[in-house]
Amino acid sequence: MIARWVTAYLGFGSNLGNRLEMIRRACDLLERREGLRALRLSALRETRPQGTEEGPALGGPYLNAVAEVSTALEPLALLQLCLEVEAALGRVRAAPNGPRKIDLDLLLYGEAVIELPAREGRPALTVPHPRLLERAFVLEPLAELAPDRIHPLTGRTIRQHWRAFQGKEPGTRSGSVPMKEIHDAREAAGWADRVRSAGLSLGLVPTMGALHPGHHSLIGRARGECDRVAVSIFVNPAQFGPGEDLSRYPRTPAQDLQGCREQGVDLVFWGEAGGEGGVYPEGFQTGVEVEKLSRPLCGEFRPGHFRGVATVVSILFGLFKPHRAYFGQKDFQQARLLQRLARDLATGVRVVIGPTVREADGLAMSSRNRYLSPEERERARAIPRALFEAEEACRLGEDRPSVLEQMVLDRLRREPGLVVQYARALEAATLEPVPGDRISSARDGVVLAVAALAGKTRLIDNVWLR
Numbered sequence: 001m002i003a004r005w006v007t008a009y010l011g012f013g014s015n016l017g018n019r020l021e022m023i024r025r026a027c028d029l030l031e032r033r034e035g036l037r038a039l040r041l042s043a044l045r046e047t048r049p050q051g052t053e054e055g056p057a058l059g060g061p062y063l064n065a066v067a068e069v070s071t072a073l074e075p076l077a078l079l080q081l082c083l084e085v086e087a088a089l090g091r092v093r094a095a096p097n098g099p100r101k102i103d104l105d106l107l108l109y110g111e112a113v114i115e116l117p118a119r120e121g122r123p124a125l126t127v128p129h130p131r132l133l134e135r136a137f138v139l140e141p142l143a144e145l146a147p148d149r150i151h152p153l154t155g156r157t158i159r160q161h162w163r164a165f166q167g168k169e170p171g172t173r174s175g176s177v178p179m180k181e182i183h184d185a186r187e188a189a190g191w192a193d194r195v196r197s198a199g200l201s202l203g204l205v206p207t208m209g210a211l212h213p214g215h216h217s218l219i220g221r222a223r224g225e226c227d228r229v230a231v232s233i234f235v236n237p238a239q240f241g242p243g244e245d246l247s248r249y250p251r252t253p254a255q256d257l258q259g260c261r262e263q264g265v266d267l268v269f270w271g272e273a274g275g276e277g278g279v280y281p282e283g284f285q286t287g288v289e290v291e292k293l294s295r296p297l298c299g300e301f302r303p304g305h306f307r308g309v310a311t312v313v314s315i316l317f318g319l320f321k322p323h324r325a326y327f328g329q330k331d332f333q334q335a336r337l338l339q340r341l342a343r344d345l346a347t348g349v350r351v352v353i354g355p356t357v358r359e360a361d362g363l364a365m366s367s368r369n370r371y372l373s374p375e376e377r378e379r380a381r382a383i384p385r386a387l388f389e390a391e392e393a394c395r396l397g398e399d400r401p402s403v404l405e406q407m408v409l410d411r412l413r414r415e416p417g418l419v420v421q422y423a424r425a426l427e428a429a430t431l432e433p434v435p436g437d438r439i440s441s442a443r444d445g446v447v448l449a450v451a452a453l454a455g456k457t458r459l460i461d462n463v464w465l466r
């Protein structure tokens with residue numbers, strides 16, 4: 001008999017051990033099986049059991065992803081395979097929601113609807129997964145891989161479900177209107193004024209364009225928390241140093257617009273530096289400096305960069321006066337410094353930090369990744385691997401930041417073609433060294449941050465250690 005191949009979707013989650021390695025190994029084990037092929041993995045997303053606005057919650061964040069597979073296995077055999085992979089990777093099934101090295105869920109199996117109770121020697125199986133529509137960490141990556149797939153029980157597409165989840169379906173939020181595009185800074189300010197005077201909350205997501213799922217996740221978060229969402233797209237010359245990539249910075253306006261539309265954005269503001277309606281008014285001469293937080297890490301290698309960022313974000317805050325503004329953990333120093341700025345200058349803006357979204361192999365998504373040659377791209381994978389190894393060593397008891405930094409440096413220096421600029425584990429609140437070289441004595445969280453050059457491309461990444 002010729003086997004029938006069916007497209008199925010599996011959910012992965014890990015919050016113990018080397019989380020990146022767990023997901024990678026689970027994929028390897030699955031792919032090695034006969035009757036299973038064409039594995040496509042979504043972006044990796046970090047999910048905090050209880051997120052806070054001041055940064056990641058302490059302890060136990062999950063790394064989540066969804067895989068699309070083509071399989072000749074029957075649903076129960078596929079479930080059995082998932083359980084075997086979990087067992088092979090050392091998962092001990094204890095508390096239902098307890099920490100786990102790896103969790104594999106069968107989310108969808110073709111169009112099948114299955115309800116099998118547990119029997120002796122056979123686990124229960126419900127497909128589609130009963131909590132599929134309740135979990136952002138499943139719906140978002142599933143919508144990335146298979147937006148047009150129909151949920152067999154509801155008859156609606158996964159994209160529709162994801163939008164409904166974010167509350168951005170027409171009619172689900174008050175008076176939703178088509179997306180607007182504005183090029184003139186004062187006009188954008190007028191739009192924002194009208195939103196606020198209507199008593200609506202406003203979220204701002206400042207970007208430099210070439211949008212990817214990392215940006216989309218910030219927009220999605222804003223969408224869930226604010227009545228109106230504005231995205232600014234402005235390649236800000238003031239934050240590029242001489243010899244940096246300002247002139248070749250990627251620009252993908254058509255894709256950016258499509259992404260914004262799909263994410264339910266209300267306004268895209270296309271910033272222009274000068275001229276009438278420009279971000280910088282004629283005769284501009286003000287600079288904003290967040291003194292201490294801009295000194296270490298990237299501050300040492302990109303003089304003037306954070307002054308450029310702080311200045312333009314102050315202008316954007318002044319134009320939009322948003323209730324909330326969204327920045328990524330990937331650029332942790334930037335996000336922290338802007339949190340400080342928002343407080344110091346009494347802007348009234350709540351700065352929210354969203355988790356880093358990663359490529360399937362762990363590399364933090366970045367508009368600059370497209371500069372990488374295939375060989376550089378391959379080498380760049382060492383960066384997240386080194387960080388996740390250090391994260392795991394910390395979880396296993398290594399308490400000295402200096403040792404973890406050295407681990408990362410040693411690992412990255414073994415990778416030909418990578419030039420490390422820094423690997424530092426610092427107090428997350430102040431970006432100062434951890435007292436007494438003991439992570440356990442840190443007042444706040446500790447962040448382990450790396451910058452490295454792969455060829456000419458500068459890459460940064462970080463993980464939260466505690």
Ligand code: AMP
Nearest residue numbers: 207208209214327328330331356357365
């Ligand atoms: P950029 O367009 O690179 O200036 O980034 C705009 C915003 O998106 C910043 O707040 C970044 O930190 C954030 N961002 C960029 N890459 C990612 C990522 N991989 N995950 C989450 N946020 C990101």
